[in-house]
Amino acid sequence: MPGFLFDVKVLELADEKGEFCGKLLAGAGAEVLKVEPPGGNATRSLGPFYHDEDDPERSLYFWHYNFGKRGVTLDIHAPEGTALLKKLIAECDVLLDALPLDTLEKLGLDWDALQQLNPRLIYACITPFGRSGPWRDYKANDLVHLALGGPMMCCGYDPKADGSYDTPPIAPQMWHAYHITGNQTFIAIVGALIGRETHGNGDMIEMAVHQAVSVCTEIDVPNWIYNQTACYRQTGRHAQPAVGPDVQFPTQDGRYSIILPNPFPGGYETLVDFLDSKGQAADLKSEAYQDAADRRGRAFATHFAEVQAGCVAAFDMEEIWRDAQSLGIPWSPIRKPEENLDDRQWQMRKTFCEVDHPELDESLTYIGAPMLPHEVEWRTGPRAPLIGEHNDEVYAGQLGLDADEMARLRERKII
Numbered sequence: 185m186p187g188f189l190f191d192v193k194v195l196e197l198a199d200e201k202g203e204f205c206g207k208l209l210a211g212a213g214a215e216v217l218k219v220e221p222p223g224g225n226a227t228r229s230l231g232p233f234y235h236d237e238d239d240p241e242r243s244l245y246f247w248h249y250n251f252g253k254r255g256v257t258l259d260i261h262a263p264e265g266t267a268l269l270k271k272l273i274a275e276c277d278v279l280l281d282a283l284p285l286d287t288l289e290k291l292g293l294d295w296d297a298l299q300q301l302n303p304r305l306i307y308a309c310i311t312p313f314g315r316s317g318p319w320r321d322y323k324a325n326d327l328v329h330l331a332l333g334g335p336m337m338c339c340g341y342d343p344k345a346d347g348s349y350d351t352p353p354i355a356p357q358m359w360h361a362y363h364i365t366g367n368q369t370f371i372a373i374v375g376a377l378i379g380r381e382t383h384g385n386g387d388m389i390e391m392a393v394h395q396a397v398s399v400c401t402e403i404d405v406p407n408w409i410y411n412q413t414a415c416y417r418q419t420g421r422h423a424q425p426a427v428g429p430d431v432q433f434p435t436q437d438g439r440y441s442i443i444l445p446n447p448f449p450g451g452y453e454t455l456v457d458f459l460d461s462k463g464q465a466a467d468l469k470s471e472a473y474q475d476a477a478d479r480r481g482r483a484f485a486t487h488f489a490e491v492q493a494g495c496v497a498a499f500d501m502e503e504i505w506r507d508a509q510s511l512g513i514p515w516s517p518i519r520k521p522e523e524n525l526d527d528r529q530w531q532m533r534k535t536f537c538e539v540d541h542p543e544l545d546e547s548l549t550y551i552g553a554p555m556l557p558h559e560v561e562w563r564t565g566p567r568a569p570l571i572g573e574h575n576d577e578v579y580a581g582q583l584g585l586d587a588d589e590m591a592r593l594r595e596r597k598i599i
Contacts (some may be wrong), residue, residue, distance in 0.1 A: 185560045194276060197281050198282035200227055202310045205370050211562050214278070218267070220363055220572075225258070231245065248550065254572050255568070258598070273302055279306070280308050295307065304380060304386045307388045314392035329394055335360070338422075407425060433489075436498060439501035446485060498599070523548070531582065538550075
């Protein structure tokens with residue numbers, strides 16, 4: 185069966201701030217039409233490139249964030265382009281706008297005008313800092329949002345004994361801020377579509393990247409509000425009001441594994457028995473630690489982690505973590521992302537998919553569904569559109585422009 189948004193039409197006017205949201209909508213079954221300026225979006229210039237060909241049609245970045253969509257080119261700033269844009273807006277369910285602030289307003293397409301064009305329109309607008317407030321005109325990128333929003337301060341390495349740091353904060357993965365924003369915008373759009381089924385009206389969703397990122401700093405903000413205490417960033421673990429024991433330790437084969445710093449409820453005996461079966465329990469089976477009251481506090485937590493570290497160091501990563509998991513002990517290897525490609529768990533859950541590239545005469549492996557719907561399909565193709573690939577299909581086939589009009593628009597570089 186088609187996806188759960190199979191009858192939803194989305195018009196995407198987006199750069200890196202919104203392309204991930206559009207990708208999620210397309211995966212969920214929506215018909216996403218991406219509008220690019222003539223010559224293509226600036227995100228086509230982002231590498232890496234297929235076979236290192238620096239070409240806007242070979243950007244692996246663009247392919248990853250835009251497969252499953254159709255694509256047209258349009259100079260929305262030219263009067264004829266604006267007129268065509270209005271026609272497209274009138275026929276869509278969702279307008280995903282991640283253009284520079286006030287771009288559509290300058291074209292006479294503020295929210296009131298959009299409602300007149302399409303009363304049932306769901307308008308999702310993504311900007312760096314929102315459309316109001318003293319920061320509305322500030323400029324930002326992914327790193328700025330991670331730094332200014334708080335997540336970067338939560339990521340890094342352990343403090344010194346006095347609580348100060350001699351290492352700087354570090355950023356999570358690339359486009360982390362835009363992925364957070366894309367996920368939250370996707371959820372908001374789905375919610376607005378459900379609401380429209382009830383009241384029949386469209387809605388405007390104003391999404392600020394900074395706000396989306398700032399509310400995703402785990403416990404830091406509420407901890408400050410309620411307790412007036414800051415959280416410490418810690419190596420390989422969550423920021424917390426108190427520094428905890430290490431959890432990352434090297435294995436015999438030079439990899440790293442995450443262990444359990446604190447016994448899970450009822451799990452201490454299981455873990456100690458496992459360590460003992462490996463000849464690595466040290467003194468944990470002694471009388472000194474048989475009472476749960478003796479297993480509290482920082483001193484025991486540190487000792488407990490050190491004993492586990494000794495066990496981890498005596499075995500190869502793949503062996504030790506699978507043996508632990510077989511007993512319900514949540515140890516884990518720290519994997520390289522590419523290692524998951526060959527993992528049966530990921531393969532069985534259809535995490536990866538093959539997408540046909542007819543222009544290359546081959547299929548390429550892509551990351552597929554972030555979830556596994558059982559009654560509908562998650563769309564895993566077609567490949568990202570070529571520049572202006574669907575111009576004829578949309579402008580002539582859908583909007584009814586004749587051959588002469590199409591030729592004139594191409595000559596004037598409107599499309």
